[in-house]
Amino acid sequence: MEKYDAIVVGGGLAGLASGVQLAAKGKRVLLLEAAGVVGGRTSSYDIEGMNVESGFHRYIGFYSHLPLLLRKVGIKLSDILTWEEKVHVRMNNGKPLVLGLAPVHGMVKTIQGFIGNQDYLSVKDKLSLLPFFIKGMMDYLTRPKQLDSFNIKDYAFKHGVTPDAFHQLIVPLSSGIYFLPPDRYSAYVFFGLFAPGIPKFYKMRIGAFLGGMTEIMCQPMADWIEQKGGEVRVNTKVDSLIYEDHQVKGVRLSNGESIYANHTILATTLHASKPLLEQHFKEEEWFKPIGNLPMMPAVCMQIELSEPAYPVDITTFAPLTCMASFAEQSRTTFQQSKGRLSIILSPPEKFLEKKPEETLKEVLLDAQKIGLDLKDKIIDYRQINHVYDFHSLEPGHQQLRPTQKTPVDGLILAGDYTKQPYFSTMEGAAYSGIKAARLIR
Template identity: 50%
Template sequence: MNSQTESEENHLSHTPNVPSEPLTIVIGAGLAGLTCGFELAEKGKPVLVLEAAPYVGGRTANWNEHGMEVESGFHKFIGYYTLLPELLERAGIELNDMLFWEKTMEARHPEAKESGEFGLDVIRAPLKTVLGALGNNSYLTPADKASLISFFAAGFKDYLANPEDLDEISLKDYAERHHVTQQALDRILQPLSSGIFFLPPEQYSSYAFFGLFAPGIPRLHKMRIGAFSGGMTDVMCRPLADAIERLGGTVRTSAPVKSLIVEKESVIGVELENGERLLSANVVVAANIRRSQKLLAEHFSAVSAFQPFFELDAMPHVTAQFELQQPLLAQDRTTFGPGTQLGSFGEQSRTTFRGKDGRTSIILVDPDSLVDLPEEEVWQRTVESLKAIGLNGVDSAMEYRIIRGDENFYRLSPGSEKKRPKQVTPIPGLFLAGDYTKQPFLATMEGAVISGQRAARGILKA
């Protein structure tokens, strides 16, 4: 993993703009598309990034939803990321200005006598980290903890030695195979799966589970979680788009792409929804997974290399976000709610949404059952789950928004890994970027950056 990560860091140095160079069009100004655009602009290559929404950020965005400031999800920055912070530094974005680092996380289960508190920062809070692992016995018994040791040891071994086999078995089945106690499954493995990527353990790929944590093993001293100091468009993605434009590139919002322009089996540009046709030497499709599949299928449905990608399923996401008269929790930190409809959530009035008296975002689990429900019913289930773990302060909620969709994430279920496409395609002029593409960091911000850099590298080598 280290050698692979290091190879991603071998960026080509900046050279002045060369206006006569052929243009690259990037479809989508999410983190993958912005990364690709930045890498090309930094090399002096003409680049145009097109975004359908009126703001940049894609899945890492914030905006105003009918009078309330919202975000695309409950996102956190993982300390073991390497390429994302390096990219931001090159773009002039100060990491410590963008983040608040958390030292602990909490887990609340409706049947537990006490919540569990776990340290996150081995270097800066070693005592809390050690005590979190050794303590919390009312939340997780010594027998529960012991059952997890052999489970994790076997899982990381199989992740390296037998990744294809590991991707064919669900997390629940793998846990049962290695004799994880039911309480450990419910109170630890469930929040670490559905609390992060929505799916319950019986639907979650074991490869995806261990793949999320494996990159952190050689960087254990960096294993911590950062909360954003503002909306992700405001503090990360808009500054990254500004950096692209300072380097001579262009970023256009409210510019939805209708289709690819194909000539002689090569991609030579795009047509916008308004009928505008833009020609280019290369097109990088960095839209969400559903949109990317539709754009490719229009012209390349018979291309055998794309058949697995067309079969790669997307999964919905549902979050509940609300403002209160006072903070819901005493600290702004990541909290899990296993045994309820709550995946992960946190108070944000002291970090991401400073200035609000109380502000919470919640990832809701089992989104397949929620995505089509009326907002009022989703909200009622959220309230009932919060009260089940003792958070009755939700009664003071003044406004709420249900933010959901079914196009942004690839489904991390067993068998999905072999369907993920590479960034360089067999079609001349066509490249892909997005965390759904083949790279080791799964559906994460680091994965989006890697995909954008690989697409840019493919263009520079073409």
């Protein structure tokens, strides 16, 4: 009977990170991915003739674990990313609010952003943010559980943020990043997203991908695993864990095949992990918080256009519209397109129910409000629903996230929902996979 050192279930960044680390250690590793391509929520693929991505992604300059992995597999950041030193916030069809977010790489723009933009935010509005950020960071460090009981809207008003500062800055930095309206967005998650960046503030800037994420990042990671003697199988769905004699001994595939290994790393989404774990561990205390950890969706719309929708490819937030964040991408990720808009929609639940043509109608109306007239430029479009792909970032759920180490012999967890400080990000997923692989000696 063939036996691997480790089976990794799921070929998203968490699974790929585990696979890379284990292959680097010389372990015999088999990575199994249910979809036709690797990358999971960080992937690019074809839907009925239109090349799409799982949703537009930004790499944050202070990430440290993901770049380590990329370096290991021979990917240079400068080959796959282009850097943005500022973002746009659009409240109306006039001039956008330009926020510099790169204190070292784009110092002038960053300082201008804070000192300037007086027509959007007065000095009083800006000053109202200071005690809020200081108190939030202190609570993040000293009272995480209490902070996680607040939503960011209540927390901001409790600490004196003015309504203008709230709508024009806090909303883009919350809903724009995690699609949730501020009254459902955990204050702990809000500050936690920025906290790891504070000691590395000098690295802060935003990377946009220069191609499909599967092609330029995830597939090369999978190829590297194979070059090191590992195996990667796509279109291969795991149906159950093989649990015998109080030990996970491998997995059973949907085609009935059984595969054995000393260790199994379950690196799927929370939604896919739950039923696999419940088959054997439903009554076990340790696994109950996972069962109670709710999930949330994300919905994206990608529109192929006859010309660019926006003068530059840049991360743009449009609070007060359904376009939580968006970017024109025809000069960056989709260079074969004449125009390409990738939009993350908020609130996602509203759009899950809608047909793509209905969603498009709402997007067009809101786009018009912020000065983008897309109507006569549309060539094609796709709606991408991530129905249960995220663990909930609403208040009160962070303490339910499990560690990578489980009490069951042979079973390890990975994935952005497992405990690590970067929440649902590429960095969080990569770090969870690295932590999982470290548990295998």
